Amino acid sequence: MIAFEGVSYGYDGGNLLSDINLRLAAGSFHFLTGPSGAGKSTFLKLCYAELLPKSGRVTILDKIATSMSRDDIAFARRRIGVVHQDCQFLDHLPVDENIVLPLTVSGQFAEPRDLRELMDWVSLAPLARAYPPQLSGGERQRAALARAVIMGPDVILADEPTGNLDWDMSLRLLTLLMELNRMGKTVLVATHDMNLIRQAKAQVAARVLRISGRRIQLAGADL
Amino acid sequence: MPAARFRPSHVIAALRANLTSDGSADSIVPPSGHTAWLTTFTAGAMAFLAVFALALALASGRLAERWSDALERTATVRLSAPQDQIDLQIQAVLNVLQTTPGIASARALTTDEQRALLAPWFGPDLPVDTLPLPRLIEVNEDSSGYDSEGLRQRLAAEAPGAVLDDHTRWRKPLAIAAQRLRLLGFLSIALITGATAAMITLAASAALAANAGVIKVLRLVGARDGYIAAAFVRRFTLRALAGALGGTAAGMIAVSILPAADEAGGFLTGLGFQGWGWLMPLTLPPLAGIVAYFATRAAAHRTLTELT
Numbered sequence: 001m002i003a004f005e006g007v008s009y010g011y012d013g014g015n016l017l018s019d020i021n022l023r024l025a026a027g028s029f030h031f032l033t034g035p036s037g038a039g040k041s042t043f044l045k046l047c048y049a050e051l052l053p054k055s056g057r058v059t060i061l062d063k064i065a066t067s068m069s070r071d072d073i074a075f076a077r078r079r080i081g082v083v084h085q086d087c088q089f090l091d092h093l094p095v096d097e098n099i100v101l102p103l104t105v106s107g108q109f110a111e112p113r114d115l116r117e118l119m120d121w122v123s124l125a126p127l128a129r130a131y132p133p134q135l136s137g138g139e140r141q142r143a144a145l146a147r148a149v150i151m152g153p154d155v156i157l158a159d160e161p162t163g164n165l166d167w168d169m170s171l172r173l174l175t176l177l178m179e180l181n182r183m184g185k186t187v188l189v190a191t192h193d194m195n196l197i198r199q200a201k202a203q204v205a206a207r208v209l210r211i212s213g214r215r216i217q218l219a220g221a222d223l
Numbered sequence: 224m225p226a227a228r229f230r231p232s233h234v235i236a237a238l239r240a241n242l243t244s245d246g247s248a249d250s251i252v253p254p255s256g257h258t259a260w261l262t263t264f265t266a267g268a269m270a271f272l273a274v275f276a277l278a279l280a281l282a283s284g285r286l287a288e289r290w291s292d293a294l295e296r297t298a299t300v301r302l303s304a305p306q307d308q309i310d311l312q313i314q315a316v317l318n319v320l321q322t323t324p325g326i327a328s329a330r331a332l333t334t335d336e337q338r339a340l341l342a343p344w345f346g347p348d349l350p351v352d353t354l355p356l357p358r359l360i361e362v363n364e365d366s367s368g369y370d371s372e373g374l375r376q377r378l379a380a381e382a383p384g385a386v387l388d389d390h391t392r393w394r395k396p397l398a399i400a401a402q403r404l405r406l407l408g409f410l411s412i413a414l415i416t417g418a419t420a421a422m423i424t425l426a427a428s429a430a431l432a433a434n435a436g437v438i439k440v441l442r443l444v445g446a447r448d449g450y451i452a453a454a455f456v457r458r459f460t461l462r463a464l465a466g467a468l469g470g471t472a473a474g475m476i477a478v479s480i481l482p483a484a485d486e487a488g489g490f491l492t493g494l495g496f497q498g499w500g501w502l503m504p505l506t507l508p509p510l511a512g513i514v515a516y517f518a519t520r521a522a523a524h525r526t527l528t529e530l531t
């Protein structure tokens with residue numbers, strides 16, 4: 001679904017990531033770990049073309065990122081659900097309208113009953129008409145996850161989706177991600193949470209990628 | 224906990240199955256508060272001014288036509304000659320006129336007619352016959368017109384006491400002034416249109432720049448630039464349309480209650496709309512809408528290309 005070939009990226013001058021080679025195959029489940037500031041969020045942004053590689057080639061859903069048009073990128077993002085680390089909501093719209101935003105901008109709408117079911121599941125039903133700035137960090141992350149999955153995307157990228165959640169809620173979220181993965185969706189989760197990774201590995205064939213020294217490597221089975 | 228019963232596949236399958244088109248996407252652009260009124264107000268003010276410019280253009284157009292039409296068709300030959308030669312010279316003048324191309328007819332005024340013409344100034348008892356008054360010959364030209372310089376020369380040769388008075392001296396500047404006035408009216412409408420476009424471009428660019436964060440989020444969830452631009456275009460077009468409707472209505476009311484002078488009132492009489500002319504200002508709101516549409520669209524596409 002997404003492939004990196006000899007990719008490097010850096011913000012100003014120097015390289016943050018270099019010579020990255022990896023493929024997120026359809027239906028795979030990956031975790032991405034690494035110290036803070038190592039470039040996890042940067043890697044994800046390369047995956048949905050918010051950043052373009054300085055060198056090498058990123059292929060997103062069979063298209064080369066550097067030669068995608070604005071519309072190509074928009075259509076690709078409709079098939080890639082992203083939980084952003086900083087959530088990225090429209091503060092002037094209530095939570096439920098933020099969650100259905102991917103449908104709205106592609107000219108579609110959600111059945112109210114289905115939306116309510118999804119909101120219930122992330123325990124946000126009572127906050128449906130609240131505005132994003134009024135939410136706690138954990139509530140924002142749950143809303144971001146609901147928005148990421150509402151289109152039924154082929155790929156789900158989650159950047160620290162459990163950073164502000166308690167264990168119970170983290171497990172619930174993991175359950176959804178694993179469920180989607182079982183349906184054939186490709187999942188990549190950036191996280192520091194080793195317990196979460198262990199929990200997942202017990203249930204799905206999850207692989208762990210680790211960023212160290214500007215490279216991304218498959219971690220051993222020692223987790 | 225209720226979550227245990229949740230089957231994401233059901234939800235997502237259901238969501239995907241019930242996707243249909245949605246028309247209520249305008250709220251994705253945040254309301255811009257009081258600045259929204261500035262666009263509406265300016266469009267209204269511009270439309271109000273445009274109504275007057277239009278009234279001016281139409282009125283001066285009518286004036287120019289009336290003057291050129293009615294006055295251009297008649298001229299007078301004044302003939303002063305010793306009493307014994309007068310009839311001879313009248314005949315000579317008529318001969319010249321009848322053989323001049325572009326003149327439909329010529330006729331010497333009778334003494335009664337001349338008396339009637341002078342009566343307002345000198346009273347009815349003026350002894351026209353005995354006074355050394357010039358005789359008047361009325362000339363009607365046809366639509367092709369005649370060469371007045373050539374006619375003057377022929378008259379000078381045939382009847383030395385004849386003077387051609389073709390009103391040109393005072394008619395032309397007036398007709399030209401009216402035509403200029405009409406041109407100014409239309410120029411004003413063009414300037415008002417341009418100013419409206421510039422103002423809406425500025426407002427739309429400012430709104431787009433202020434909403435860079437919103438645009439970023441919309442792009443992250445898969446909105447195409449065309450969709451984002453359309454949301455702004457719709458908003459500004461509707462605002463301009465609403466403002467122009469109000470301004471046009473106010474302008475038309477103002478023109479309709481202008482005090483009506485009588486015919487002798489001259490120019491002011493005409494400032495207003497007549498008959499079908501009342502439909503002309505109704506084109507202003509759609510014009511404002513079209514201007515706003517293209518101005519916002521250009522601004523949106525430019526801003527969206529710059530925003531990366």
Ligand SMILES: Nc1ncnc2c1ncn2[C@@H]1O[C@H](COP(=O)(O)OP(=O)(O)OP(=O)(O)O)[C@@H](O)[C@H]1O
Nearest residue numbers: 011012016034035036037038039040041042043085
């Ligand atoms: N827009 C930017 N401009 C310049 N430098 C940036 C920018 N975004 C990130 N960086 C830098 O790049 C490095 C990697 O950032 P990134 O967000 O990818 O880290 P991360 O692995 O996601 O960290 P964390 O675990 O804290 O989220 C950091 O040192 C950060 O300061």
Ligand SMILES: [Mg+2]
Nearest residue numbers: 040041085159
């Ligand atoms: Mg990060």
